[in-house]
Amino acid sequence: MSRAELTRRTGLSRSTVKDLVEELAAHRLIEETRPAASAQVGRPSPVVRPHPGTLAIAVNPEVDSLTIGLVTLGGSVLEVTKRATPGVLNAEQTVDLAADMIERLRGRLDPDCTVTAVGVAVPGLVHAAGSTIRLAPHLDWHDARIGEMLGAATRLPTFAANDANLGAIAEHIFGRHANADHMVYVNGGAGGIGAGVVVAGQLLDGAAGYAGELGHTYVGGARQCHCGAIGCLETEVSQSQIYEKDSTVRATTVERQAHFLGIALGNVVNLLNPGLVVLGGFLRVFPSVAADTLDAAISRHGLRAPREMLRIVPASLDADTLMIGAAELAFAPLLADPAALYHQGVHRDRAGRRDDHRVGFDRLD
Numbered sequence: 001m002s003r004a005e006l007t008r009r010t011g012l013s014r015s016t017v018k019d020l021v022e023e024l025a026a027h028r029l030i031e032e033t034r035p036a037a038s039a040q041v042g043r044p045s046p047v048v049r050p051h052p053g054t055l056a057i058a059v060n061p062e063v064d065s066l067t068i069g070l071v072t073l074g075g076s077v078l079e080v081t082k083r084a085t086p087g088v089l090n091a092e093q094t095v096d097l098a099a100d101m102i103e104r105l106r107g108r109l110d111p112d113c114t115v116t117a118v119g120v121a122v123p124g125l126v127h128a129a130g131s132t133i134r135l136a137p138h139l140d141w142h143d144a145r146i147g148e149m150l151g152a153a154t155r156l157p158t159f160a161a162n163d164a165n166l167g168a169i170a171e172h173i174f175g176r177h178a179n180a181d182h183m184v185y186v187n188g189g190a191g192g193i194g195a196g197v198v199v200a201g202q203l204l205d206g207a208a209g210y211a212g213e214l215g216h217t218y219v220g221g222a223r224q225c226h227c228g229a230i231g232c233l234e235t236e237v238s239q240s241q242i243y244e245k246d247s248t249v250r251a252t253t254v255e256r257q258a259h260f261l262g263i264a265l266g267n268v269v270n271l272l273n274p275g276l277v278v279l280g281g282f283l284r285v286f287p288s289v290a291a292d293t294l295d296a297a298i299s300r301h302g303l304r305a306p307r308e309m310l311r312i313v314p315a316s317l318d319a320d321t322l323m324i325g326a327a328e329l330a331f332a333p334l335l336a337d338p339a340a341l342y343h344q345g346v347h348r349d350r351a352g353r354r355d356d357h358r359v360g361f362d363r364l365d
Helices: 003-010 014-026 091-107 146-154 163-174 247-272 282-289 291-301 304-308 318-336 338-342
Strands: 030-033 047-050 054-061 065-072 077-084 114-122 125-127 132-136 141-144 158-162 183-189 192-199 202-204 276-281 311-314
Touching: 003 014, 014 030, 054 091, 054 318, 065 091, 065 318, 077 091, 077 318, 091 146, 114 146, 114 163, 114 318, 125 158, 132 146, 141 146, 146 158, 158 163, 158 318, 163 183, 163 192, 163 202, 163 276, 163 318, 183 247, 183 282, 192 247, 247 282, 247 291, 247 304, 276 282, 282 291, 282 311, 318 338
Parallel strands: 054 114, 114 158, 183 276, 276 311
Antiparallel strands: 030 047, 054 065, 065 077, 125 132, 132 141, 183 192, 192 202
């Protein structure tokens, strides 16, 4: 936006905004450009935007693959590399593969680009304070210190969080959904189903970051889940079932899964009263292919008053949702305290490698 608009929104003086913009621009966190031609009288105000060379690396481990993305501070995904894995990798194997992929990615970067940090979107319970995976059932990870291990391997600050929570952040900030301050994002992937909850514009992550495990709520049935419980949503709704080759079987499967998803969302309606539910991953097809079944199940299990306020839409960022969300996690310390980046005693070169002689980035936590 323009300097004039920044001044209006912040309530700061023009001179203060000018000084802040110039300071941030000097450290390559933002850039200014001339505005497009207009009929406005007087000198047009310069347009301020995030610097396109300020980057984060996003990582998403799944049961059958590892995805690495390069994302700008403005939320643009520049590159995504997905590598299939021969079965489920343990945490150490994932770190080794991710570090190799990240090193290759950094080697291709323009010298003017700066990698700030790494964000990891994990399908499981992540202890927010230490970026430790307490439990990822489908990956069979237990108390895996993924942030610490990948940070040591890449020499970049590394932060991990639940994938659905990060998807919720991405869709809330960049999804351009109307009236999204009370929103539930539900992610469906090879590693299960999870939800990220936005309440009054803020992520509801719980006492330790474990909130939103919608895939492990009871919807009926007698199947045992990976988590050890019986009748979880994940036992009835899964990515592997929805891609059945036989079209007749697939249609029946989709309708059955929509029913169980609707039961879970009915509980969400009663408990949280969201105005918006965003379905991501393989779940994003349900509003178009099984809307009637989904709505019927929600109506049967959700109270009328909060149900009538609800909109259900597919994720607008498509496959980039988790990449953008993981990058936002990586950028969070930078956004909280930009000045810390250029007041460190130990620095990094612009590709994120340690360098004691150049101004760059150090630990952000």
